[in-house]
Amino acid sequence: MTAPVPATTEPPAPRRSRRDSRRPQLLDAAARRFRRGGYSATSMRDIAGDAGMLAGSMYHHFPSKEDLLVAVHEEGIRRITKAVEEALDGVRGPWQRLEAAAAAHLAVLLDGGDYAVVVIRELPHESAALRRTLAPVRDAYEDIFRRLVDDLPLSAATPRHHVRLMLLGALNWSQTWYRPGGEAPEAIARGFIRLLRGEH
Amino acid sequence: MTAPVPATTEPPAPRRSRRDSRRPQLLDAAARRFRRGGYSATSMRDIAGDAGMLAGSMYHHFPSKEDLLVAVHEEGIRRITKAVEEALDGVRGPWQRLEAAAAAHLAVLLDGGDYAVVVIRELPHESAALRRTLAPVRDAYEDIFRRLVDDLPLSAATPRHHVRLMLLGALNWSQTWYRPGGEAPEAIARGFIRLLRGEH
DNA sequence: GTCTATAGCAAGATAGAC
């Protein structure tokens, strides 16, 4: 038996019932549907059907459709934050760090599945719960990029918020034109950073 | 009386009944609602109410909700194309032309009302009719920027599609963070173009 | 934990009076 050590990694993880085994599948199905059709156009029947159950059964796992959206958002932000922080680990040089973060952001957004796309595209105007609960978490994520841009060696006259907004806008918009099999996320990120550095 | 000259400007304009006077108001209301709440979450009753009529009455003007969305898109693309072409008129110098187009695009998107926002954000995954009918028109609009980027004096090694995608992505994404009263669209466009030119 | 069954409601759309 493992002694009750003070856990530093792996936070307590909200205690749910012993075997809420279908919850991840429901969340996956929801993320996929929300991505493809949007939140409003997706029905609980759609999601339940994808997970192999009937609509009524979902309410054992999630109390409402809105809670489902919040859960997808939480998971999406968790994944994208983790990916970016891991990509930054050990990288030195301000431009190199910005490029690493951009590449990781893009990789999760374009190849990392449905959660991140929902976070980026399904804006919180859908739900008041989303705004209240998740706006701070989103802001915390954007702060990573704010700090990376602050570290760049730019002239004092260059408005740094333009750099951040331009890069994040270009990255986030990419999910509208990207098609799997095209240019790799790392290549796109490298290209965008090169342009920002004025190399052309 | 005007003789039936072969019209070159002002295309025939789909003949509707003599006094379809409420149609513009309905279209305005729809654009506003689609922008704020999204297409799926907006009901015909919402739109009709905003225009001061009941839901059933709308069907005298538009045969379906989807037709309403298509009409909003058409009008939005028309406005944004017109604004950019007018902004380009008489401007010389490849970077100056790109900046003028970017500023006009941004001005319509941020201060120009609801139509353009719907065009940009309410992507055609909503409706098969949108994809078929309007994808070519959207592509034609993007071609304006493709040509402007082709005219830039860049080294042969610079991938020009990165320039176009980065700029349009940054511009289109701006409607997620822009707040009226902040930096003017022209200033944002100028800042983005300066970054692309490598001036920092 | 999933099912059947259904309550309760709002949606898009139509018919016909005025």
Place this chain on the structure above:
DNA sequence: GTCTATCTTGCTATAGAC
């Protein structure tokens, strides 16, 4: 051209059997 009234369908969510 707008109204009233309504049809039909689909939705979220709940209750209770198994």
